[in-house]
Amino acid sequence: MSGPILSIHDLKVEFGTRQGVVKAVDGVSLNVYRGEVLGLVGESGSGKSVTGLSILGLIDPPGRIASGSIKLEGQELIGLPEHELRRLRGERMAMIFQDPMTTLNPVLRIDTQMIETIRAHEKVSEKAARSRAEEALKRVGIPSPAERLLTYPHQLSGGMRQRVAIAIALLMSPALLVADEPTTALDVTIQSQIIAEVQQLCAETGTALIWITHDLAVVAGLADRIAVMYAGRIVEEGDVDPVLDHPRHPYTYGLLGSAPSNNRRGEKLAQIPGMTPSLANLPPGCAFAPRCAFAQDDCRVVPPALTHAGSRAWRCFHPVPDRETV
């Protein structure tokens, strides 16, 4: 296999707040290969979205990338001047967000927005750009694309808007697509259509996909690999099957246990006690220790380092025994 499309090493992102410096992302390392789907899973405040935004260089003050390296196809992105980043965004990497209404410009027609994107990156005639835009809409499953090009975003349904956003993101066949909860606001039947289309498009073009979500079930059906984040760190990473069938980190284990579909009907859900800690004052050791059933004294002293085993890794001193199924 050739080198990774995206390689993140020891990324740290900080936000200056009145409560002091908050480490939203604290030492994240990730590799994503061509054509691969990585599911980045975590609850709110775990740093999964900030990780995604960092890749695209979209961290605004008071946030800043404190240290680390992000390489796209071998090129270092951190410290790149804004005009270089602009060129890469949309062309080599793209992002889709949860709410397409905030992505699309409400006062411009769809065709204006799509043609603008193409012509910002390539010297083509407007006519050629229009036919490419139409083609792109067709590929994401929008019926009668020529007419849809002439509409404004508010005239489209939520699912259609998200399709347009995806079509724009994939216009230039980027090497990497970062999708931040793109189907969370949609109905199940629409979610499933959109996942199917993204899955197919990425497979066709070899685009690597990072799918950020809180929903383990979506990742189970979509991803090749999964990385679970908690309080700014990746706590477990590996291929989907081993991680979901035999989780080693107690947090992954707890998350899977609290999913209603993994519990017997009517029985009490295996809940994780407590709540996600405030990033402004994390406990000194493992951030999960206060909620963890497996925690011992050493967990509360220093944060555990990553333990590697084959293609998987976890960050825990006392992992869930191997072969333990949820």
Add this chain to the structure above:
Amino acid sequence: MMPALIEIENVSKRFVKRVDLAGKIANVLGANNREQIVRAVDDVSLTIRQGEVLGLVGESGCGKSTLGRMVAGIMQPSAGRILYGGRAREDGNAPAQVADALAVQMIFQDPMASLNPRMRIEDIIGEAPVVHGIVDTAGKRDYVAGMMRKVGLDPSVMGRFPHQFSGGQRARIGIARALAVQPKVLVCDEAVAALDVSIQAQVLNLFMDLRAEMNLTYLFVSHDLSVIRHIADRVAVMYLGRIVETAATDALFDAPAHPYTRALLDEVPRIDMRKKRFASLKGEVPSPLHPPSGCHFHPRCPRADAICKSTRPPLVGVGPAHEAACLFPQTGGALPEPISQ
């Protein structure tokens, strides 16, 4: 079988967008602006039995929240009636109407939007029981403390404001507020949808504990089939304002009779389904302003026949306590071939 606590009889809710003045003037000049009518809930009949959890599922715009709000008494039906313990609310005398209104309480999706940001928790929970004479002013603090303990909150924080709590705690405050007037029925409208998975499990467990402890009856409205499957005894599936299927939870999930229910179940992502092929159902939910004729589901239905375009299928029994509104329901085993009429 427990007696019926709430009977929903042929209830409809129409929302009408009238022609405004500008539209009327335009009409005089030859335009053709008409009233627009949305049948959010269209002739729905449903029974909620004493002590059960009835799950109401459907996609956005199917009318499930509107139905929940009518059951909770927040909205009045345009047609039909809702009976509480065998009597319609408007038929009782004034004190009975108040008692009926208190007996059904609602829990909303977004606790931040449903808690007054300028009231302290003590007043949010304690105001209604004092007003309704359930507890006197002197006993309010103790009463509120008891309610907070019941939902797993520390009573020492009752002087705080809603913004000082996390999402999960706010959900608990919303539940405590509903419980404070000693209801018999809770209508939960997407009550756990906004919560993280680990917090959602805690709140679902709380709902189940409270049910056992206080003998509550629930109408649990959600789009999330895995939540409904876990918590509900019986499930009703809605599509564009109509109930398309009702059955006991196991029967519905094991052998869905309506093609829409079946499609919904196929589409739900599940942790044990790896690298699945998504999307078996084509198209989107049509606009409720212009619902399709006949069976509302026919344009998306893999089994639709010509007759489905013209006939509204009635809810008919397809198994024990299992009803579906489909002309070609699946009744166990292989898919039956649609019969041409």
